Amino acid sequence: MSKSKTVHVFTNSEIVKLLRDVAAALLIKDANRFRIIAYEKAADSVEHLTSELKDVWDEGKLEGVPGIGPTIAAHIDELFRNGNVKHFGKVFHGLSPALFPLLLVPGLGPKKAFRLTREFQLTNPKTVISDLQKLALRHKIAVLEGFGEKSEQLLLSGLESFSKGQIKENRMPLPYADRLAQEVIDYLQKHPAVVRVDVLGSLRRKVATIGDIDLAAMTENPLEVVKYFTKYHKLSKIIDQGEKGATILLTIGRQVDLRVQSKKSYGAMLQYFTGSKHHNIKLREFALKKGLSLSEHGIKAIKKLQNSNFKSQNYNKKLGLYEFESEKAFYGALGLPEIPPELREDAGEIEAAQQHKLPNLVTLKDIKGDFHVHSNYDLEPSHDLGANSLTDLLNQSAQLGYSYLGISDHNPSMKNHTEVQIVSLMKTRREKLERQFMAWKNREKKPIQPFYLLEVDILPSGLLALPNDAFKYIDAAIVSVHSSFTQGRSETTKRILTALAHPKAKILGHPTARLIGEREGIDADWNAIFTYCAANGRALEINSWPERLDLPDRLVREALSRKVKFIINTDAHHVDHLTNMKYGVDVARRGWVEAQDVLNTMGYNELSKWLKS
DNA sequence: GCCGTTTTCGGCCCGACTGTTTTCAGTCG
Numbered sequence: 174m175s176k177s178k179t180v181h182v183f184t185n186s187e188i189v190k191l192l193r194d195v196a197a198a199l200l201i202k203d204a205n206r207f208r209i210i211a212y213e214k215a216a217d218s219v220e221h222l223t224s225e226l227k228d229v230w231d232e233g234k235l236e237g238v239p240g241i242g243p244t245i246a247a248h249i250d251e252l253f254r255n256g257n258v259k260h261f262g263k264v265f266h267g268l269s270p271a272l273f274p275l276l277l278v279p280g281l282g283p284k285k286a287f288r289l290t291r292e293f294q295l296t297n298p299k300t301v302i303s304d305l306q307k308l309a310l311r312h313k314i315a316v317l318e319g320f321g322e323k324s325e326q327l328l329l330s331g332l333e334s335f336s337k338g339q340i341k342e343n344r345m346p347l348p349y350a351d352r353l354a355q356e357v358i359d360y361l362q363k364h365p366a367v368v369r370v371d372v373l374g375s376l377r378r379k380v381a382t383i384g385d386i387d388l389a390a391m392t393e394n395p396l397e398v399v400k401y402f403t404k405y406h407k408l409s410k411i412i413d414q415g416e417k418g419a420t421i422l423l424t425i426g427r428q429v430d431l432r433v434q435s436k437k438s439y440g441a442m443l444q445y446f447t448g449s450k451h452h453n454i455k456l457r458e459f460a461l462k463k464g465l466s467l468s469e470h471g472i473k474a475i476k477k478l479q480n481s482n483f484k485s486q487n488y489n490k491k492l493g494l495y496e497f498e499s500e501k502a503f504y505g506a507l508g509l510p511e512i513p514p515e516l517r518e519d520a521g522e523i524e525a526a527q528q529h530k531l532p533n534l535v536t537l538k539d540i541k542g543d544f545h546v547h548s549n550y551d552l553e554p555s556h557d558l559g560a561n562s563l564t565d566l567l568n569q570s571a572q573l574g575y576s577y578l579g580i581s582d583h584n585p586s587m588k589n590h591t592e593v594q595i596v597s598l599m600k601t602r603r604e605k606l607e608r609q610f611m612a613w614k615n616r617e618k619k620p621i622q623p624f625y626l627l628e629v630d631i632l633p634s635g636l637l638a639l640p641n642d643a644f645k646y647i648d649a650a651i652v653s654v655h656s657s658f659t660q661g662r663s664e665t666t667k668r669i670l671t672a673l674a675h676p677k678a679k680i681l682g683h684p685t686a687r688l689i690g691e692r693e694g695i696d697a698d699w700n701a702i703f704t705y706c707a708a709n710g711r712a713l714e715i716n717s718w719p720e721r722l723d724l725p726d727r728l729v730r731e732a733l734s735r736k737v738k739f740i741i742n743t744d745a746h747h748v749d750h751l752t753n754m755k756y757g758v759d760v761a762r763r764g765w766v767e768a769q770d771v772l773n774t775m776g777y778n779e780l781s782k783w784l785k786s
Numbered sequence: 787g788c789c790g791t792t793t794t795c796g797g798c799c800c801g802a803c804t805g806t807t808t809t810c811a812g813t814c815g
Contacts, residue, residue, distance in 0.1 A: 206798090208788095209787090210787085210798070212787075240787090242788045242789080243788090244787055245788085279814090280813070282814090284812060320806085323805060323806090445800095445801095448815085453799075453800085453815095454799055455799090457800070461798085467800075469801075
């Protein structure tokens with residue numbers, strides 16, 4: 174037997190937990206607070222990484238990760254080589270293993286968790302939650318110094334929500350949150366004291382999944398507006414109510430948070446509550462170097478101002494700070510252009526803003542057509558038909574101002590047909606759709622052109638679920654994974670690359686095949702796939718279907734850096750779905766995509782040429 | 787422990803809220 178060269182695999186989330194545990198242990202041991210912050214920052218950074226840290230380590234680029242310097246890089250290197258880190262062992266020495274699960278309980282931080290494990294000699298991480306529950310019920314907590322009746326109750330409810338798994342994210346896809354928010358916004362705007370309403374937080378940044386809905390209202394009469402908000406007809410209960418806003422629970426179990434603010438300092442509030450947290454931290458660090466201290470109320474000057482962007486009429490003497498009506502003015506005071514909310518993730522946007530290199534993001538108006546639309550033409554497929562005819566879909570596309578429409582029904586089922594039958598079905602479809610289109614065109618005289626496409630299953634082997642002779646009846650194929658989602662990484666990668674090698678397989682449909690809240694995406698070597706796409710004129714779909722939003726934003730950014738082209742589609746199965754396009758555009762924007770990176774911002778002729786290339 | 791368009795040394799985001807205190811520590815976003 175040769176000497177074992179086992180490499181230990183740790184996922185990013187395992188490493189994040191480990192780094193956070195180290196930070197907590199250091200805090201308990203009263204280490205230098207900036208050392209603690211360094212570990213937390215490293216954890217944050219790994220959490221937001223687009224690739225696996227293990228892969229970064231393989232490439233020897235650990236120190237290229239922000240927040241990871243020589244020391245932490247050496248620790249992580251040791252972790253991958255040996256499966257543990259000696260230095261961390263020392264840091265954890267003397268701390269109960271039962272401490273670490275407690276860190277995930279809401280309301281419990283390192284100090285309190287440590288106190289509890291020490292006072293009660295709790296050592297078993299598997300039973301520590303229920304052990305503490307029993308102690309709290311017997312009122313053993315309230316008598317501890319620094320604790321009290323309320324702390325005991327808080328601990329109990331924290332433990333309860335932890336054991337119920339509420340700690341796990343219960344988030345909804347962006348489009349649902351968007352519609353829900355719009356209803357509340359419509360309601361708020363009916364009040365005469367409301368000047369304007371904006372969404373805040375992850376919803377404003379267009380994150381693919383949303384927890385709570387955060388809203389802002391501009392008003393000079395905050396109490397009145399908060400009161401009106403708490404009388405919303407779909408409210409189940411008021412969670413919190415104060416001068417600056419309120420939090421309500423809707424009947425469908427979703428939470429809506431409203432903040433009210435006067436016009437004069439609306440901008441700073443909007444900026445602060447839009448986040449992200451990491452963007453705000455980076456922005457404050459940046460501002461501090463200029464002698465400016467940022468908060469949700471405005472900007473304080475620590476040093477003498479050298480910036481003409483601060484106007485004396487905006488100075489609030491009582492608070493000792495400058496106030497801003499708009500975000501544009503707020504960012505402007507820092508010498509930066511306004512950064513689009515979708516980019517505010519501390520992913521290089523502040524650096525880009527400094528250099529005036531922010532992307533000119535694609536907008537819904539740039540989109541000239543939908544390329545992935547299912548009609549009700551019955552090809553006898555194994556997946557769903559659309560609900561509407563080509564004619565209905567063309568009418569709706571005309572309404573949306575499109576220049577073209579790509580009809581992409583599912584391929585005929587392989588199980589129920591012979592190859593000859595499939596070829597014949599495809600030939601008939603092409604003829605019938607062409608006739609329908611010409612009839613519509615002659616009647617409506619609208620400048621829309623059709624693309625005759627097909628969404629073809631990628632079989633587990635990588636072969637396409639359509640006989641070769643049938644491809645001549647389509648302009649191109651969108652190829653998609655609809656089965657066998659759990660093949661290994663290398664097999665999945667090979668499967669997709671094989672499929673994309675077909676000359677008519679121009680577009681990879683909903684690439685990861687994830688279903689938000691239901692199914693993780695397939696595991697593949699995306700870098701290999703992106704590289705192939707860029708070199709061979711293959712495009713990646715950004716699918717706007719609410720549960721898909723696939724390719725996910727982080728992979729979009731990754732693909733963009735490899736110069737892959739995108740096509741933003743709705744995957745509509747009904748005319749009403751065509752308006753989901755904006756959500757795909759949101760995903761693209763979060764991936765820093767400009768109009769020039771998106772194929773369906775091109776005109777018909779140009780796109781036709783690309784399809785044939 | 788990390789990092790650099792004021793720095794390789796000397797800095798490191800900011801405020802709200804809560805509970806237990808009497809001036810603050812811990813937690814959170």
